Amino acid sequence: MRARDISWFASPYLALLFRLFLGCLFLYAGLIKIVDPPGFAQALYNYHILPSWMINPLAIVLPWVEVMAGAGLLAGIMIPGGALVVTGLLAIFAVVLGTSLIRGLDVACGCFSTSAGAEPITWLYLVRDLALLGMGVHILLFDQGYASLTRLIRTRLPKISN
Amino acid sequence: MALGIRQCRGLGTEARVKVLNPKKNILRINQAIWQGVFLVCLGALIAAGFNAIRPQGLSWTGEWSPAFLAASQRQGLEEIPLQEAWASYQAGKVLFLDARDPVSFYEGHIQGALNVPPGEAQNYLKQVMARARSGLAIIAYCDGVDCPLSPELARTLQGFDIPSVKVLVDGWGCWLKAGYPIEKGGR
Numbered sequence: 001m002r003a004r005d006i007s008w009f010a011s012p013y014l015a016l017l018f019r020l021f022l023g024c025l026f027l028y029a030g031l032i033k034i035v036d037p038p039g040f041a042q043a044l045y046n047y048h049i050l051p052s053w054m055i056n057p058l059a060i061v062l063p064w065v066e067v068m069a070g071a072g073l074l075a076g077i078m079i080p081g082g083a084l085v086v087t088g089l090l091a092i093f094a095v096v097l098g099t100s101l102i103r104g105l106d107v108a109c110g111c112f113s114t115s116a117g118a119e120p121i122t123w124l125y126l127v128r129d130l131a132l133l134g135m136g137v138h139i140l141l142f143d144q145g146y147a148s149l150t151r152l153i154r155t156r157l158p159k160i161s162n
Numbered sequence: 163m164a165l166g167i168r169q170c171r172g173l174g175t176e177a178r179v180k181v182l183n184p185k186k187n188i189l190r191i192n193q194a195i196w197q198g199v200f201l202v203c204l205g206a207l208i209a210a211g212f213n214a215i216r217p218q219g220l221s222w223t224g225e226w227s228p229a230f231l232a233a234s235q236r237q238g239l240e241e242i243p244l245q246e247a248w249a250s251y252q253a254g255k256v257l258f259l260d261a262r263d264p265v266s267f268y269e270g271h272i273q274g275a276l277n278v279p280p281g282e283a284q285n286y287l288k289q290v291m292a293r294a295r296s297g298l299a300i301i302a303y304c305d306g307v308d309c310p311l312s313p314e315l316a317r318t319l320q321g322f323d324i325p326s327v328k329v330l331v332d333g334w335g336c337w338l339k340a341g342y343p344i345e346k347g348g349r
Contacts, residue, residue, distance in 0.1 A: 037213070037220045042234075045226050056224030060213045065205035072201060080190055081197020088198070140194060 015143035018135040019073050022086055025132070026070030029112055033063035036114040043110025047100055065089070073139070076148020080140060087136030090129055097126045232308040232331070239316050242301055242328040244336045250299050251342070257293045259286075259319075261304045261311035262334070264348070272303070272333070273343040280314040287322055294324050303333020 008014070033040040041059035044050060050058065065085065072082030093111070100107060101123060108118040109125055145151045213219040242250075250256040251272075258275035260267050267277040278286045294300050300319065304311040309332070316327045330336070338344065 034212075037218070041220060041224060045231070052226040053223065055226055056220050057222055059224075060220055060222065061206045061209045064209035064212070065202050068201045068205040068208070072197075078197040078201060080194035081199075081201050084194040084198040085201050140190075 010142050012142055012144040012146055015139050015141075016146045019076070019079065019083070019139050019143055020147075022132065022135055022139065023070050023072070023074030023082075026066045026086055027074060028070075030063045030066030030070055032112060033059075033114060034067065037063075039114030040110060043108060043114055046107040046110070047096060047105065049096060049099065062089075076145060076150055076152075079143050079145060079148060079150070083136055083139040083143065087133060087140060090133040090136055094126060094129045094133060097121060097129055101126060232310075232313075235310050235313045236329055236331070239313055239320075240326075240328045242299075242330055244330065244340060247301055247328075247330050247333075248340070248342060250301075255298055257290070257298045257300050258330075258333075259290070259300060259302045259312075259315060260334075261302050261309075261315040266305065268346070268348050270334075270338075270344050270346050272337050273345045275303075278302075278315060280311055280318055283315060283318040283322075287319075287324070290319065291322075291324055294326060300324060300327045301330050301333070302327060303330040303337070305332070305334040307332045 037059050040063065041055050044055050044059055066089065069082040069085040069089070072078045073086065097109075100121060106120045108115065109121045110118075111125070247256065251258075258272045259278045260271045260275045261278060261280055262271075263279060264277055267275075271277065276286065276289070278290070290300060302312040302315045302319070312329050312331075312333065316329050319327045
């Protein structure tokens with residue numbers, strides 16, 4: 001493939017689009033879980049993949065990590081870090097979803113809803129997760145901090161102080 | 163001429179794609195790792211603080227034993243002790259609903275019980291409603307302390323306004339152990 005053919009793909013504007021999308025998504029996913037910690041803990045337990053002692057600590061911490069990474073991406077603060085966290089989380093979710101589907105578990109995703117009565121996971125959930133993972137990697141590789149607070153501070157602050 | 167423009171465009175994109183420069187990428191990954199660790203730590207710190215002050219905060223060492231889970235599944239449902247269920251059974255004032263799968267039901271169930279897996283509850287609504295209205299207590303049971311089927315069935319039936327649905331916890335196990343009458347065979 002010639003460089004010209006992938007130029008649109010490597011575009012920092014595409015990275016910006018992915019960044020804002022993933023930022024909103026993770027912020028939303030985190031907030032939904034913060035509202036209902038017992039529901040999220042139950043969703044984690046239902047996967048039968050974690051040791052019992054890890055469920056509650058993870059149910060407390062994970063939503064806030066999602067919110068931090070999501071807010072970072074959305075506002076454009078610590079973009080590489082936020083993208084790495086989001087990508088790492090999505091990679092872990094992919095492994096969990098994949099193994100659960102192979103094991104034939106009939107569990108609710110717990111991704112954007114903490115209700116155990118939500119529809120059970122399907123292979124489409126894994127495809128969606130991998131698509132999001134691709135966006136995360138794209139941000140990590142191609143984002144140049146367009147429309148970010150970091151850039152705003154760097155470019156505007158010296159002018160203000162002068 | 164056209165070729166020249168194409169070449170120029172080609173050069174332009176190559177310049178833009180230079181972000182892939184390995185040295186720069188290593189710096190970027192290093193930065194990403196440090197920032198990522200910071201974000202995770204900050205998230206954990208805020209999570210701990212928020213969890214400590216919120217009224218419905220989770221305990222860090224939550225219990226996820228089967229018995230505890232079963233209790234949370236039955237929250238808001240009326241449970242009936244085995245002795246009471248037995249007394250109602252002797253007085254002929256009870257309809258047992260076996261929430262297990264048909265195969266388990268076939269292999270053995272409480273005498274006179276009706277096999278109603280939660281997913282099929284709607285098919286039995288009329289039958290159950292008629293018996294409930296005639297004054298029978300409706301008792302759902304399944305096998306095991308942490309079995310979710312009977313609470314699920316009870317909740318479904320309550321959702322259809324069937325009165326006095328109760329759950330006999332570990333119904334099949336307790337009934338069998340107590341040596342009360344059972345029968346085998348299909349529905």
